[in-house]
Structures are given as structure tokens and as C-alpha cells.
Amino acid sequence: MRILVAICFGIACSLAHLYAQSIEDPVPMVSCNSKEADYAPAYDPRTRMLVFTSERSGKAGLYRCGAQTDGNAEPIGGTFVEGSSQRGMITFAAGGEAYGVCYSVYEQQSFAGIVSVPRDDAAFNLGKPIESINGPFFVSHPAVSPDGTRMVICTNRPGGEGGLDLWVSDRRDDLTWSDPTTLGRIVNSSGDEISPHFITSDSLYFASNGIGGKGGFDVFYSVYRDGAWQEPVPMDALNTEFDESDCARLEDGSYVFASNRPGGAGGLDLWISRKMRE
Numbered sequence: 001m002r003i004l005v006a007i008c009f010g011i012a013c014s015l016a017h018l019y020a021q022s023i024e025d026p027v028p029m030v031s032c033n034s035k036e037a038d039y040a041p042a043y044d045p046r047t048r049m050l051v052f053t054s055e056r057s058g059k060a061g062l063y064r065c066g067a068q069t070d071g072n073a074e075p076i077g078g079t080f081v082e083g084s085s086q087r088g089m090i091t092f093a094a095g096g097e098a099y100g101v102c103y104s105v106y107e108q109q110s111f112a113g114i115v116s117v118p119r120d121d122a123a124f125n126l127g128k129p130i131e132s133i134n135g136p137f138f139v140s141h142p143a144v145s146p147d148g149t150r151m152v153i154c155t156n157r158p159g160g161e162g163g164l165d166l167w168v169s170d171r172r173d174d175l176t177w178s179d180p181t182t183l184g185r186i187v188n189s190s191g192d193e194i195s196p197h198f199i200t201s202d203s204l205y206f207a208s209n210g211i212g213g214k215g216g217f218d219v220f221y222s223v224y225r226d227g228a229w230q231e232p233v234p235m236d237a238l239n240t241e242f243d244e245s246d247c248a249r250l251e252d253g254s255y256v257f258a259s260n261r262p263g264g265a266g267g268l269d270l271w272i273s274r275k276m277r278e
Helices: 002-021
Strands: 038-044 049-054 061-066 087-092 098-105 110-116 139-144 150-155 165-170 193-200 203-208 218-225 244-249 255-259 269-273
Touching (some): 038 269, 150 193
Parallel strands (some): 139 193
Antiparallel strands (some): 038 049, 049 061, 098 110, 150 165, 203 218, 255 269
16 A cells, blocks of 8 residues: 555656646746735636636725737626625636635625626626535535535634645435545645636646745645645746745746745736647
8 A cells, every 4th residue: 555655656757747847937927916806717618718816905805918919908897806805716617617715794794605606798796605615614615526416625623634625515316415535634724725726627726825935835635546635846937935825837837926025016916837849
């Protein structure tokens, strides 16, 4: 068993090394960033644009910009972004189905939870809460697998390893979502694990400040094999002693992520590490 684990870990490390060799040094997405926090990028397969959350208006809202052309950011309309509560952190399945984060009021206070986000042309609208996932605790950072069968969330619900942990919900045959189960101690730590993002249905990126790394939050990835998520591997080509999180991979193999490293417009900014030309 130990030999098998070592082999699997070696394969994952080799893949991470190959990814790191095929991308350029990260640069800020200047036209997309603002002096306020810009984060949670997600590639929209319908429009082939980058959708992200920004606090440039004084609260969290949705914006879009060109995934490759670095075009100017424009706000996204619709009922999802209306109202006084903080809303954002969109995730997409391969067909364009979307989910996001919205605060709901429970008995004593409001908590972030996951909601569906129906789309009407260019507008993103407020859908229904995912009751099996939400509760009187923090639930955020949804990530839907490309095939739409899994959703990984970040939550401090009871039963985790401490702090914010990653949990997964499976989609049932009737299209409802199951009660979440933890990704376990191999992935989760006593620190915080946040901003999951599926690359494939069995490959997950996320950020952690409790596993180790270069400092602050670092980006890691884990693969699902033999019924379990494997040992996380750091994406050293993206990580620094500052915070890196919210990593998304584009169709061409480039990476977009959030970081507060020097060189941005202020606070968290979007950075891109483009795939090297062959």
C-alpha cells in the first residue's frame, strides 16, 4: 500500500512539474483589476469570457472580461447581483449551468450559502438555495465538476478538521444534491482550505494556508483515484510568500488566479500565467 501511495504521489508531482514547465511567469490582468479586491475567476463556456467577483463598487458583484485579450471589465446585470447582500463567486459546469454564493438569514444571523444562478441572455439571476448544502454556518466557494455530477464547497460546518474545509456533494438521479461529505484529512488541515476549482471531474485545484508551502495561502491540486482524493501537490509556478488562491484553468492551458503579491492594482488582483507557445 505504501508503495502504491508513493507511486501515485510521484505521478501527481510529475504532472505538476509538467504544468509548471508549460506556463509563463504570472502577470497581472491590468484591464480587469481595480484598487479594490478582484478574485474568484471562472471561465464561462457559453460566452468564452472570464467571469469574476470584484468589490470595486463597494460590495461584491460580478464582472466579465476577455479570457485572453485582457479586455476591459464590464459589470454583469441581473437579479443575482441586485440587493444589499454580498453575492458572487460563480462556478460553471461545462454546459454553462451556474451556481453562486448569496447570504441568507437564519434564526440569529445571516450566513453565506450556495444558490443556483439561472441565466437570461447576458444577465445572471438569483435562483434557489441548495438546501441540502446550506445551513446555519458558512458555505462558499462552490466548484462544479465539468460533467455536473459533483460540487465541492468551502465550509466551516461541524465535522471538519478545523477552520474552513472542503466538502463534496454528489448530484442524484433526480438532479438534487446530496448531503456533503468531507474530503478528509488528506486534503483538509487544521488551517483553511478555500477556492476549489475542477480542472477535470477528478482533478481539483484549491488554496490552503495549513498544508505548508511558500507562505500565506498557496495553490495545490489533488486527483481523485481509487475512491479517494490523493495527497495535495503544490503549484509552485504560481505560489509566492504572499497569498495565492482562486485558481482557474482556461481552455488553452493558461491559469488565472487571485493574489495580493506586489505589482497589482491593490488588494487581491487577478493574475494570468499563459501557456507557452510551442
